[in-house]
Amino acid sequence: MSQLPKPNTGELREKYPDVFDRPASARLAMPAMIAAALAVFVFGLVDLDFSPTKLITGISQLGWITMMMIPPNPGSSFPLYMQALGETLSIALLGTTLAAVMALPVSLLAARNIIPSNLIRFPVRRFLDSIRGIDTLIWALVWINVVGLGPFAGVLAIAVSDFGAFGKLFSEAIEAADRKQVEGIRASGGNALHEIRFGLLPQVLPVIAGQVLYFIESNTRSATIIGIVGAGGIGLQLAEQIRVLEWQHVSFLILMILIAVAVIDFISGKLRFAIIGQRAVA
Amino acid sequence: MATAVSTLPAQQLAALNDAYRKAVARKRLKATLAVAVFCAALLIAALGAEVNLRTLFTYFGNFVSYFDRILTLDSGARVWTNPVEWFWGWKKWLKLLGETLLISYVGTLIGAVFAFALNFFAAQNTSPAPWLRFVVRRLLEFARTVPGIVFALIFVIAFGLGPMAGVLAIAIHSTGALGKLFAEIVENADMKPVEGIRSTGASWLSCMRFAVLPQVSAGYASYALLRFEINVREASVMGFVGAGGIGQELVVAIRKFYYSDVSAILVMVIVTVFIIDISTGWLRARLFGKETRR
Numbered sequence: 001m002s003q004l005p006k007p008n009t010g011e012l013r014e015k016y017p018d019v020f021d022r023p024a025s026a027r028l029a030m031p032a033m034i035a036a037a038l039a040v041f042v043f044g045l046v047d048l049d050f051s052p053t054k055l056i057t058g059i060s061q062l063g064w065i066t067m068m069m070i071p072p073n074p075g076s077s078f079p080l081y082m083q084a085l086g087e088t089l090s091i092a093l094l095g096t097t098l099a100a101v102m103a104l105p106v107s108l109l110a111a112r113n114i115i116p117s118n119l120i121r122f123p124v125r126r127f128l129d130s131i132r133g134i135d136t137l138i139w140a141l142v143w144i145n146v147v148g149l150g151p152f153a154g155v156l157a158i159a160v161s162d163f164g165a166f167g168k169l170f171s172e173a174i175e176a177a178d179r180k181q182v183e184g185i186r187a188s189g190g191n192a193l194h195e196i197r198f199g200l201l202p203q204v205l206p207v208i209a210g211q212v213l214y215f216i217e218s219n220t221r222s223a224t225i226i227g228i229v230g231a232g233g234i235g236l237q238l239a240e241q242i243r244v245l246e247w248q249h250v251s252f253l254i255l256m257i258l259i260a261v262a263v264i265d266f267i268s269g270k271l272r273f274a275i276i277g278q279r280a281v282a
Numbered sequence: 283m284a285t286a287v288s289t290l291p292a293q294q295l296a297a298l299n300d301a302y303r304k305a306v307a308r309k310r311l312k313a314t315l316a317v318a319v320f321c322a323a324l325l326i327a328a329l330g331a332e333v334n335l336r337t338l339f340t341y342f343g344n345f346v347s348y349f350d351r352i353l354t355l356d357s358g359a360r361v362w363t364n365p366v367e368w369f370w371g372w373k374k375w376l377k378l379l380g381e382t383l384l385i386s387y388v389g390t391l392i393g394a395v396f397a398f399a400l401n402f403f404a405a406q407n408t409s410p411a412p413w414l415r416f417v418v419r420r421l422l423e424f425a426r427t428v429p430g431i432v433f434a435l436i437f438v439i440a441f442g443l444g445p446m447a448g449v450l451a452i453a454i455h456s457t458g459a460l461g462k463l464f465a466e467i468v469e470n471a472d473m474k475p476v477e478g479i480r481s482t483g484a485s486w487l488s489c490m491r492f493a494v495l496p497q498v499s500a501g502y503a504s505y506a507l508l509r510f511e512i513n514v515r516e517a518s519v520m521g522f523v524g525a526g527g528i529g530q531e532l533v534v535a536i537r538k539f540y541y542s543d544v545s546a547i548l549v550m551v552i553v554t555v556f557i558i559d560i561s562t563g564w565l566r567a568r569l570f571g572k573e574t575r576r
Contacts, residue, residue, distance in 0.1 A: 037391070044388040048381070048445040048526070058441035065440060090327035097324060133552040137431075137519045141536045146344045151331040156338075225429045229522060229533075232331070239523075242435045250436075258427055 069251035077249065081237055085256055087151050088233035089264070091226070092219040095158025100212045103163050107170030108196065113182075114174065124167075131164030136222050140231040151232025158219055158226070169211050170204070177203040209275050217268045224257050352545040361542055369546050375531065379554055381445060382527035385520065386513035389449045393456025394506045397422075400457070401464035402490050408468055408476075410486060418461075425458030430516050434525040445526025452513050452520070460509055467501040468494060503569055507562045514558050518551050 013020045074081055108114050110124045140157035147153050182199035190198065227235020234253060241249040289295065353361050361368040369375075400418050402408045409415035430451050437447035475493035484492070521529020528551060535543040 040384075041388060041391050044384040047384055048388065048449060050446055050449075054441060054446060058437070058446070061440040062437075065436065086330050090330035093323060093327045094331055094333065129556075130552055133555050134548060135515055135519045137522055138532065138536075138548070141522075141533065142348060143345070145536065145539075146348060147337050147341050152333055152337065155331050155333060221427075221429055225431050228431060228435065238432065239435060242439065245439070254428060254432070258424070261427055 065247055068247035071248070072252035072255050073248040074252045075246075075249060077237075081234065081253060081256060084227075084234040084237045085260055088223045088227070088235070089220065089260070091151050091154040091158060091231075091233050092216055092223040095155045095223070096162055096212060096216045096219050098155065098159035099162035099166050099215075100208070102159065103166035103170055104208070106163075107167045107174060110167055110171035111174040113177070113179065114196070114200075125171075128164045128167040131160065132168065134161065136161040136226060137229055140226040140229050144230055149230045149232075154223060154226045154231035154233055157231060158222060162215055162219065166211070166215070170208055173204045173207040173211070174200060206275055210272050213268045213272045213275070217264055220261055220264045224261075352541045352548075355542050361545060368542055369550075371543070371546070372550075375528065375547060375550055378521075378528040378531055379550060382517045382520075382529075383514060383554070383558075385445050385448045385527050386452060386510060386517040389452030389517070390456050390506060390510040390513050392449070392453035393509070394460055394502070396453070396457040397460035397464050398502065400461050401468060402494070404461060404465040405468035407471070407473055408490065408494060422458045422461040422465075425454050426462060427458070428455075430455035431519065431523060434520055435523050438524050443524045448517060448520035448525030448527060451525060452516060455516075456509050456513060460505060463505045464498070464502055467498045467505075471497045500569060504566050507566050507569075511558055511562045514555060518555070 106124065106128070110121055110128060112121065115121050136157055139161045140153060143153040143156040143160075147156065177200055181203065182195045185195045185199040223233055224235045224238070227233040227237070228239040230236065234257060238250065238253045238257075241253060290298070355361055355364060355367055357364075357367075400422065403410070403414050403418040404422060406415070409418075433454050434447055434451035437450050441447045441450065471494055475497070476489050479489045479493045517527050517529075518532075519529045521527045521531065522533045524530065528547060532544070532547045532551070534540075535547060
């Protein structure tokens with residue numbers, strides 16, 4: 001059996017200095033980062049009152065709750081829950097549509113190729129940013145103060161918070177649009193509105209439709225939770241059943257949400273493909 | 283400048299127009315049908331959601347004046363004329379904001395660790411057994427689809443009121459979301475190093491550690507940072523159900539009509555979210571920049 005020659009460490013060290021003599025900063029960067037991350041983590045655990053006893057009692061409680069949840073059973077409230085689910089879907093659909101309708105004109109103001117002046121674009125963008133910075137649940141609380149408890153407040157909450165997101169996404173879609181078609185309209189004597197209607201909208205509409213569909217999908221999830229603060233839909237029922245500890249109802253409601261979300265995902269996936277898929281290929 | 287555009291003879295024009303109209307009519311019919319179906323769905327939805335336009339018109343003034351009110355101090359002056367009074371509770375609020383950040387940090391880290399432990403089982407190319415992959419995938423899906431705040435509601439009952447419920451809710455939701463993304467990264471990883479390591483007789487664990495992990499760790503870090511950003515927003519509303527953080531204070535201020543407090547807390551939340559967005563964006567650019575340079 002042949003033997004490899006004994007490595008000459010000194011020579012190797014000289015040959016590959018950046019492997020053997022890495023500067024201390026490079027060698028220590030990773031461990032230091034991990035140590036810092038861990039230190040913050042431990043500080044967090046202490047500061048947030050984590051304790052093993054609390055954790056163990058909590059987990060045993062949770063196990064007990066899970067046992068109580070099986071089997072899922074709506075009792076006699078099934079029609080009520082179906083109605084609440086319909087309400088949730090209605091909230092998502094209406095809220096998203098309303099947001100899209102409101103956001104379209106505003107997004108024109110935020111797009112660079114329509115409004116070249118920074119003076120208008122900048123405040124519009126910051127305005128949209130700050131709307132987006134506030135969570136849907138907070139908007140729901142605000143609207144409950146204005147129009148009272150119920151699903152209508154939920155619709156408006158989703159409409160306002162998506163208005164911010166749509167404004168940004170639409171304006172990006174508009175900025176990505178091709179300039180040539182707009183120039184063509186102008187060359188044939190169209191005014192500014194004609195340019196937008198015939199030059200720009202046909203390009204951006206499919207993109208926008210895809211985004212709206214995606215948001216209807218994700219808003220089905222949002223709409224399930226805004227009920228927790230009193231803005232209607234299935235979340236309201238869920239929060240109530242959790243508060244009165246009706247665990248079988250709770251698990252049934254969660255199951256309903258899971259199924260509804262899966263169905264909406266499926267439908268909107270198909271529709272999105274039908275709208276964008278063709279255009280993307282063409 | 284007047285220019286004459288020459289037009290075709292009427293007969294030729296009529297034939298062309300006719301063909302054009304036919305081509306357009308089909309498209310129009312389809313579009314009209316789609317719009318009609320959509321409008322019908324909206325109408326049904328409007329009935330279901332108890333939309334009442336009269337309420338909206340009557341109370342829309344309230345919405346506008348609500349913002350007027352939250353920007354007015356008790357003394358009647360605008361909030362920005364007296365920032366000391368506007369942010370009178372800044373010490374308490376900053377402490378709660380810190381708690382919110384800690385909740386999202388600890389929650390994200392726990393979630394990332396669990397996602398890290400589970401993702402190799404969920405990825406198609408590394409999972410040791412198909413049934414295990416199926417189970418882990420369904421588990422992650424469940425954790426991802428149930429909204430975080432629903433977990434928080436249940437955990438508040440199991441673990442008691444306080445930030446611990448919020449942390450665990452965020453941790454579970456992050457496990458689901460990150461587990462899926464991590465598994466996708468692993469599925470995109472190059473499998474040749476794995477074969478190399480396996481050919482030396484290494485176990486499954488060593489294969490993951492020495493062949494897959496070096497390829498995917500940067501992607502993991504990037505997604506975890508992105509999740510942290512999302513979780514900061516989520517943690518700011520955890521207080522609504524009693525799971526700690528600034529949300530508690532905010533919901534009290536909104537429900538009890540402490541108008542100027544609402545705007546002060548909202549401003550602090552927005553600024554914090556903004557700062558976190560920018561700094562994680564910067565950090566991610568640095569992490570990824572370093573990786574590509576190597």
